[in-house]
Amino acid sequence: MKIAELKAVMVANEININEIAAHFGINKKFKWEDVLCLDSNHLKGILKEVENKSVFIFHFGSMVFMNVAFHEIKDVLNYLKKLDKSLLIKSASDQIEEYKVKVSGSKEYIVDNEAVTIPEEHYFYYEIAAMILAKSVALDKIELDVDAVFDKIEEIMDKLKEGNLNIRDRQLSSLAAKILTFKYNTISYIMLLDKPDIVWDNTDAEQIYNDLSNLFELDERYENVRMKTEALMDITEMFASLAMSKRDARLEWIIIILIAVEIVMSLTFHFLPG
Numbered sequence: 001m002k003i004a005e006l007k008a009v010m011v012a013n014e015i016n017i018n019e020i021a022a023h024f025g026i027n028k029k030f031k032w033e034d035v036l037c038l039d040s041n042h043l044k045g046i047l048k049e050v051e052n053k054s055v056f057i058f059h060f061g062s063m064v065f066m067n068v069a070f071h072e073i074k075d076v077l078n079y080l081k082k083l084d085k086s087l088l089i090k091s092a093s094d095q096i097e098e099y100k101v102k103v104s105g106s107k108e109y110i111v112d113n114e115a116v117t118i119p120e121e122h123y124f125y126y127e128i129a130a131m132i133l134a135k136s137v138a139l140d141k142i143e144l145d146v147d148a149v150f151d152k153i154e155e156i157m158d159k160l161k162e163g164n165l166n167i168r169d170r171q172l173s174s175l176a177a178k179i180l181t182f183k184y185n186t187i188s189y190i191m192l193l194d195k196p197d198i199v200w201d202n203t204d205a206e207q208i209y210n211d212l213s214n215l216f217e218l219d220e221r222y223e224n225v226r227m228k229t230e231a232l233m234d235i236t237e238m239f240a241s242l243a244m245s246k247r248d249a250r251l252e253w254i255i256i257i258l259i260a261v262e263i264v265m266s267l268t269f270h271f272l273p274g
Contacts, residue, residue: 002103003115004052004066004126008133010095010141011077012061012086020057020083032059033194035127035134046079047072056127061141062134066126095144097137101129111211124198124205131196132212139221146228153235 017036021028024042036057040050047053047068055076056064065073074089081087100115110117118125199206213219 001105002121004101004103006064006066006099006101006126006130006133007068007070007073008062008064008097008099008130008137009073010062010137011088012084014086015057015059015061015063016084016086017057017059020080023083030059033196034059035131037127043076046076054126056130056134058131058134058138060134060138062138064130064134066130095137095140097133097140099129099133101125109207111208111215113215116208116212118208122204124202125208128196128198128205128209129212132209132216132218135218136216139218139225142225143221146225146232149232150228153232 017030017034021030021036024038026036030036038055038057040053043050043053043055052067053072054066055068056066058064063077065076068076077087077089081089102115102117103121104117104119107119108117109119116125116129195209196205199209
């Protein structure tokens with residue numbers, strides 16, 4: 001039985017795969033939904049052993065390494081960072097997802113938590129498995145970022161319970177921008193709502209894509225992120241409304257004080273001798 005081991009890491013918010021492809025002599029204009037695959041021929045000079053090894057690179061910041069050891073992942077990332085300075089090598093080890101593709105050589109097709117067993121070897125099996133894994137690890141990053149914003153919201157809520165709402169417009173704008181970024185990233189960047197073209201023409205490809213999407217709960221996790229971002233946006237709008245009310249009240253008091261000062265000055269000048 002042939003086994004391919006996949007390891008997915010999140011290394012950037014966005015990867016310039018066209019620049020990387022050009023470096024390796026791949027003369028193709030990659031679109032946003034395309035994946036760049038560096039096979040064993042491209043990895044020569046980077047790794048000592050390159051047989052049956054590949055690297056799938058996605059625009060939205062994920063890389064999936066096939067049959068590449070952990071210490072070799074760092075070697076590849078160090079090399080690619082020379083081509084794309086935005087790669088965050090230190091954070092690559094923070095979120096790693098692993099999965100396997102097994103070729104049984106029979107009619108057996110099984111999907112479980114550790115591996116997918118396929119009847120015969122076809123390239124699209126590896127690409128689809130890599131794509132699902134890449135989306136999953138990218139979604140992990142977004143989920144952590146959303147939770148971090150919730151923690152910040154809780155801090156503001158604690159102050160609000162004490163009657164203290166000291167939040168600046170810049171801070172509110174920053175929170176709103178982060179929330180909108182989460183929504184944009186999950187839909188546009190990692191293309192959670194999109195399927196690869198081969199799925200529409202190949203029933204086997206469609207089956208493995210749907211099965212792995214269900215296994216990694218991509219739809220449920222996307223829906224969870226969507227609901228959280230909507231809740232965060234509602235809370236942020238509430239904070240903005242409270243902050244506006246606070247500014248309006250402060251302005252009203254300033255106006256009242258100025259009017260009172262003007263009245264006092266008028267009376268003073270009126271009753272002063274001479």
